[in-house]
Amino acid sequence: MPELPEVETVRCGLLALIGKKPLIKSVKIRNRSLRYPVPTRINQALKGKHIVDISRRAKYLIWNCGDIYLLNHLGMTGSWRLEKNTKALRKHDHAVFELDKIGYLIYHDPRRFGMIDVIKENVDEHKLLAKLGPEPLDKNNFNTDYLYTQTHKRKASIKQVIMDQAVVVGVGNIYASESLHRAGIDPRRSAMRVSKKRIDKLVQAIRHILGAAIKAGGSTISDFRQAGGSDGYFQHHFQVYEREGETCKKCGGQIKQCVLGQRSSYWCNSCQS
DNA sequence: AACAAGACCTGTAAGC
DNA sequence: TGCTTACAGGTCTTGT
Numbered sequence: 001m002p003e004l005p006e007v008e009t010v011r012c013g014l015l016a017l018i019g020k021k022p023l024i025k026s027v028k029i030r031n032r033s034l035r036y037p038v039p040t041r042i043n044q045a046l047k048g049k050h051i052v053d054i055s056r057r058a059k060y061l062i063w064n065c066g067d068i069y070l071l072n073h074l075g076m077t078g079s080w081r082l083e084k085n086t087k088a089l090r091k092h093d094h095a096v097f098e099l100d101k102i103g104y105l106i107y108h109d110p111r112r113f114g115m116i117d118v119i120k121e122n123v124d125e126h127k128l129l130a131k132l133g134p135e136p137l138d139k140n141n142f143n144t145d146y147l148y149t150q151t152h153k154r155k156a157s158i159k160q161v162i163m164d165q166a167v168v169v170g171v172g173n174i175y176a177s178e179s180l181h182r183a184g185i186d187p188r189r190s191a192m193r194v195s196k197k198r199i200d201k202l203v204q205a206i207r208h209i210l211g212a213a214i215k216a217g218g219s220t221i222s223d224f225r226q227a228g229g230s231d232g233y234f235q236h237h238f239q240v241y242e243r244e245g246e247t248c249k250k251c252g253g254q255i256k257q258c259v260l261g262q263r264s265s266y267w268c269n270s271c272q273s
Numbered sequence: 274a275a276c277a278a279g280a281c282c283t284g285t286a287a288g289c
Numbered sequence: 290t291g292c293t294t295a296c297a298g299g300t301c302t303t304g305t
Binding site: 002 | 297
Binding site: 033035075076077092109110111112113153154155156160261262 | 274275276277278282284
């Protein structure tokens, strides 16, 4: 489901839903079998803590609960919603956080590719976070010089390389295709055959696309919703994603589709090379 | 080190 | 109507 803009949208939505530093009264796990088993000690660890803040690293949400942190990845189908009571629980509601005076914050995830863990300290050193690349919107660490050092030696397609979370985080299957279209680069092109000048265009394109998608509240396709339940709007701005056979809005060329790294990829056969 | 493929899951849509 | 297959926003693991 979520790439960086969707996770950022969920983060903002959750902050709005929970209000000011709510107390966690209890955590009930209905199904521990997410991508990794949810720790059995999670209720004991979080009961009585306040959610001080929610931040994001890559596609991970990090709840700051004072002296302890909750780490959450939404996988493909993870979502959060708030309910007034527990009568409204549905299939695939795997975790229920009872928040004092707020209600029940529910983690829903049909495919169970998401994860929930609790961390005592040094969040950045967590096994899943330690090897992540820079944030795409961080101009100091994600820029043309940096990305070129990563791409010029790699034989794989440029699309696969920018989706590698060790190279840059947050770019998933939709925004990789959209960013490459904006930069005029064929997603099938070997990363090492993209000139530095075009890598510069790509850096700007990734920043622009992700920034615009965050502003639009992410993309709603299939079942993604903001934490408040409303739709994102960026899907209306797709130039190539899921537009196979249609006309390029920029140049009138035809949108093509192929599979790269087992993922559907889309590009315009006229304005991308 | 880098890469391709397999694995983990369920729901939905398409094809027969 | 029902069965089978392909595919879906992610990413870790395995084998070359």
